[in-house]
Amino acid sequence: MTSTRSSREERKNSSFRRVFWWTMGYNRVLTFFYTMFVVGALPVGVLLGIIGNRDYYTDMSNWTESTPEEVAQMFGDTVRQSFNVQLTSLVIPLAILFLLVWCARNFSYMHGRRSVDLFHALPVRRTPLFMGTYAAGLISMLVPLAVSVGLTEVVCVTNGIRGVAGSPALFWQAFGLMALTMTASMTFTVFFMVVSGNLLNWFLSVSAVALGWPVICAIANFTMSAFLPGYVSVLPMALYTALSPYFAVYSIIPNGIYYMLASIQDGSYSVEPDGVIYNIPVEFVIWWVCFTLLLLALSVFYYGRRKSECAENAFSFPAARGAVRSLMTIGGSLGLGLVVGTLLDNNTAYFAGIVIGAVVAHTVFQVVITRGFRRFWVTIPAFVVTMALIGGGLYTLYTGGLGYVSRIPQAGDVERVDFTLPSVPGDESKECYLAVNNGGGITLLNKEMEWEDQLTPYFSKQGDVDAMCQFHSQVLTKYPGPYLPFGKKMDYNNMQNFTVTYTLKDGRTLQRDYTLPLYQDDENLLSALATVQKLPTYQSYILYYSLKADLVLSLDVYKYNEKSEYSAGNNELTAEQKKQVWATFTQEMNSPDFSEPSDLVTAEEAEKESNAEAAEDENGISSGSSDSFTISFDSIPLDQISPEIRALITEEYQHPIVAVEGISINVPQCCTKTRKLIDDLTKQNGETYYYNEDEDPADAGPADAS
Numbered sequence: 001m002t003s004t005r006s007s008r009e010e011r012k013n014s015s016f017r018r019v020f021w022w023t024m025g026y027n028r029v030l031t032f033f034y035t036m037f038v039v040g041a042l043p044v045g046v047l048l049g050i051i052g053n054r055d056y057y058t059d060m061s062n063w064t065e066s067t068p069e070e071v072a073q074m075f076g077d078t079v080r081q082s083f084n085v086q087l088t089s090l091v092i093p094l095a096i097l098f099l100l101v102w103c104a105r106n107f108s109y110m111h112g113r114r115s116v117d118l119f120h121a122l123p124v125r126r127t128p129l130f131m132g133t134y135a136a137g138l139i140s141m142l143v144p145l146a147v148s149v150g151l152t153e154v155v156c157v158t159n160g161i162r163g164v165a166g167s168p169a170l171f172w173q174a175f176g177l178m179a180l181t182m183t184a185s186m187t188f189t190v191f192f193m194v195v196s197g198n199l200l201n202w203f204l205s206v207s208a209v210a211l212g213w214p215v216i217c218a219i220a221n222f223t224m225s226a227f228l229p230g231y232v233s234v235l236p237m238a239l240y241t242a243l244s245p246y247f248a249v250y251s252i253i254p255n256g257i258y259y260m261l262a263s264i265q266d267g268s269y270s271v272e273p274d275g276v277i278y279n280i281p282v283e284f285v286i287w288w289v290c291f292t293l294l295l296l297a298l299s300v301f302y303y304g305r306r307k308s309e310c311a312e313n314a315f316s317f318p319a320a321r322g323a324v325r326s327l328m329t330i331g332g333s334l335g336l337g338l339v340v341g342t343l344l345d346n347n348t349a350y351f352a353g354i355v356i357g358a359v360v361a362h363t364v365f366q367v368v369i370t371r372g373f374r375r376f377w378v379t380i381p382a383f384v385v386t387m388a389l390i391g392g393g394l395y396t397l398y399t400g401g402l403g404y405v406s407r408i409p410q411a412g413d414v415e416r417v418d419f420t421l422p423s424v425p426g427d428e429s430k431e432c433y434l435a436v437n438n439g440g441g442i443t444l445l446n447k448e449m450e451w452e453d454q455l456t457p458y459f460s461k462q463g464d465v466d467a468m469c470q471f472h473s474q475v476l477t478k479y480p481g482p483y484l485p486f487g488k489k490m491d492y493n494n495m496q497n498f499t500v501t502y503t504l505k506d507g508r509t510l511q512r513d514y515t516l517p518l519y520q521d522d523e524n525l526l527s528a529l530a531t532v533q534k535l536p537t538y539q540s541y542i543l544y545y546s547l548k549a550d551l552v553l554s555l556d557v558y559k560y561n562e563k564s565e566y567s568a569g570n571n572e573l574t575a576e577q578k579k580q581v582w583a584t585f586t587q588e589m590n591s592p593d594f595s596e597p598s599d600l601v602t603a604e605e606a607e608k609e610s611n612a613e614a615a616e617d618e619n620g621i622s623s624g625s626s627d628s629f630t631i632s633f634d635s636i637p638l639d640q641i642s643p644e645i646r647a648l649i650t651e652e653y654q655h656p657i658v659a660v661e662g663i664s665i666n667v668p669q670c671c672t673k674t675r676k677l678i679d680d681l682t683k684q685n686g687e688t689y690y691y692n693e694d695e696d697p698a699d700a701g702p703a704d705a706s
Helices: 012-028 028-041 043-058 070-104 115-120 128-160 169-194 199-227 245-249 258-267 282-305 320-346 347-370 376-398 430-438 460-475 522-533 575-589 603-610 643-652 672-685
Strands: 414-420 443-444 453-454 493-502 507-517 554-561 565-570 628-633 656-660 664-665 687-691
Touching: 012 028, 012 128, 028 043, 028 070, 028 128, 043 070, 043 128, 070 128, 070 169, 070 245, 070 443, 070 643, 070 664, 128 169, 169 199, 169 245, 169 320, 199 245, 199 320, 199 347, 199 376, 245 282, 320 347, 320 376, 414 460, 430 522, 430 664, 453 643, 460 493, 460 507, 460 522, 460 554, 554 672, 565 672, 575 672, 628 672
Parallel strands: none
Antiparallel strands: 414 493, 443 453, 443 656, 493 507, 554 565, 554 628, 565 687, 628 664
8 A cells, every 4th residue: 555645635734633532542551650750760760869868968967067058058959960860760761662652552553464454444545644653752752851840849848859959940950851862862762763673673773773873883883992092982872872862961961971881780889979060061952952853754754655565574664774784893893802802902804804704794694684585686785885884984093183192282382291200210309209209190189278270381372382292292202104903013111101192273173092111212202201201390290309308108018029018107206207217208308420221121121021921929029129218297387389380270160279289209229328218217216027938918017117
C-alpha cells in the first residue's frame, strides 16, 4: 500500500486532535506509572535528603565559625547536590526508558505488515497521524517532569532551604535542560522508527548511534594521542554527545556522569557541591534545537514517503542504513587497531587491525541488518569510500596532523605562558637545583591559615616567553617525524613531564603535554631547560629566597645502607640551633663552588640499565638508594615574600592572603657540613626508627640511632 492518505473528507486540525487524545488515552496506564515513579524519585528523594541533613545544619554548635546565613547557604548547596543526584541517577534514566517503551508501543505499527495497512487505512492523513502521536509522547514525558520539578521546589520553599529557594529559577533551569534534551531524544528515537523496517533494526540502529558515537569519539581521541607528540585533547565533552541526545544532559549537570556511575556502583558519592548548578552554553541550546527540528522534518518527510511494503524488511531508506554502517565501520576499524597495536606494540599489527576491524564491522552490520548476504556486494563501494576516509585521517596524523606537532607560536603573539617543567636540573647550579626542589606552585593561606588557592608560575614578559619557546623547540627535536603510534620503546625510568599552555593575544590557546625521555647527553635540551629555570621571573617563585632562620620547623634524616635503613626527626630545635642550621645551609648554597650533579644517566647507560635487573639485597633495599636530609619550614608571612609575588597575590586574589604554606627543602649532597649538622642534631633529641635484616619493618619501634 503506497497511499499517503485514506480520506479527503477531514476538517483542518481535527485529525491531529483525534489522534492526540486517542493516543493519550491509549497510554494512560503507562503514563500514570511513569508519573508516580518520577514524582517518587525527585521530590520525595530531595525531601528525604532534607530530613536527613536538617538536624546537622540547624544545630549551630556544629558551626561555631560560621554565621547562620552561611550555614543556610551550605544546607541549600547540599540539597541542590541531592537534587542533581536524584536527577542523574533516577529521573533521567526513567525518562529515557519511558520514551523508548512509549515509542516502541506507539510507532511499532510501521514495522508490522498488518498493522501498518490498518493504520494507513484510517481516514487520517499521514502527517496528522504522525504528529498527533509524536505530540502525545512529548506531553506524556514532559508534563510529569514539570510536575516533579515543581513539587521539589515547593518542598524546598516550605522547608526554608535558602540556597535553593533563594534562586527558584535553578530548578526550572533543570527542567528546561531536560525538556530540551528529552525532546531531542524522542525525535531521535522516532526518526529511526521511521527509517527502520522492523523493531530489531530500530533497536540496533539507535544503540549503534547513541552508544557508538561517544565510543568512536573516545577512540579517535586515543588515536590522535598515540600518533601526535604533545597531543592535548581538543574534543569537547559536547562532541561526545553530539549524536547521543540520551546522554547530552550529563555533560551539563555538574558531576553528572560521576553521580550516575557512583549510583550504579555502590550508591554513594563524595564531591563538593558546585557553586553554579548549570552552565548551559548558547551553542548547546542551538545545536539541540537545530538537531531536533532537522530530525523531526526528516521524520515527517520520510514517513510521508514510506511504503507500507517496507514493514518487516531491512530498512525503509538505504541512506540511513549506509550512514550507520559507515559509523560502525570506522569504530570497529580504529578500535581493533588500537587493541592489537597496544597488545603487540607494533605498527604493522596496528594497521592490520585497522583493515581487519573495518572488514569485520562492515560485514557483521550488513549481515545482521539484512539477515544474510543479500545485496552485500552492492555495499563494497561504500566500504571503499569509508576506508579512504580512515586512510586519509591516519595519513594526516602520520605527517604531523597538518602541522600540529611542530606548531609553536611566535613569542610576540603570546600574552601568557603557563607551564610545568621537567623535574630535573638543567645544569649543576644552585638556581637549577632550587628550581627542581623548590620551584612550582605556592600554596596561599587565608586569615584562618587555611588553604585558599595555589599560585603557579607563568610568563608574560617577552624575554621569558622567548626562552620558553626556545625550550619547546628543543623538546620537538626528541620527536622527529614521521609519526607512528607504536614501537616507540619508551624508557619509563627516564621519562619527564613537560606541559605548556600559550594564551595568544587574539584569545586563542595552544596546549601541549609531553612525556619525554631525558638523558645527560641531551646537552642542547638541558641547556635550554637551564635557561628557563634561571630566569629571574621563575626564580622569584622559589620560596627559598624568602626563608629565615626563625621559620625552621624541623629536621629529618633518611639513611640507607646494604642491610638497614632508618629515619630520624628533630622537632624541638632551639633558636640557636635554627640559626646554626640556616647559616650553615645558606653558606654552602651560596658558595661559588656549589655543584650538584644531576641523577640523569646517558642514553647508553639507560639502555644498559633497562636490560638488567636492579641489584637488591635480601631486604629488598636497592643499592642505589642515597641518604636524604630535609629541612622543613613553617608558613611564611606575606610581608616576607618577594615583592614580585606579593604584588601578584595582592592583585589577583580578592580574599585576604596572610601567608603561604611552609615548604621542605632537600639538602643537596654537596652541602656536607649541613648534612653532618642535621645528623648530629637529630641524634641528640630526635626519634629514630631502625630496620635491619632480621626485623620486619612493620614491627620496628623507637630505638637509638647510634
